[in-house]
Amino acid sequence: MNGRERCILGLLAASPGAMYGLDLVKQSRGRLGRGTVYVWLVRLEDRGLVSSVPTFDRRRLYSITSAGMDAMGRPRHRLIDALLAWTRRWFPRNRNG
Numbered sequence: 639m640n641g642r643e644r645c646i647l648g649l650l651a652a653s654p655g656a657m658y659g660l661d662l663v664k665q666s667r668g669r670l671g672r673g674t675v676y677v678w679l680v681r682l683e684d685r686g687l688v689s690s691v692p693t694f695d696r697r698r699l700y701s702i703t704s705a706g707m708d709a710m711g712r713p714r715h716r717l718i719d720a721l722l723a724w725t726r727r728w729f730p731r732n733r734n735g
Contacts, residue, residue, distance in 0.1 A: 639709060642678050645669045647687060647702055647710050655726075656691070656699035682706070 639647075649665050650657060657665075659675045670678070679700055682688040687706035690698040702710075 642670060642674075643682060643687075644710070646675070646678055646682060647706050650688065650700060650702035651707060651710055653701075656701040658697055658699060662700070 645666055646662060649662050659679055660672065662679075663670045663672050663675050679688060679690070683690055683700075685705075687703060687709055688700050689703050690700045692698055
């Protein structure tokens with residue numbers, strides 16, 4: 639795994655919720671570029687390390703998967719995964735209407 643992939647996974651792992659690609663660029667303090675962040679996100683998603691969901695405004699929210707956490711060397715407990723899934727289900731960040 640290269641430095642940019644580690645940067646993206648680290649930012650997503652530290653985030654309390656999902657993030658937009660441009661938010662990752664801002665949080666990276668110059669380590670990620672606007673023109674390449676989505677290329678890296680697609681690669682990570684293809685490998686199952688990141689997942690994304692479309693929003694009402696056609697942007698995508700990205701979050702780290704359990705496999706991504708494992709790749710970072712930070713195993714998560716199943717209880718944490720269940721709690722995060724429940725929280726996302728009942729308290730979504732973006733609501734339509």
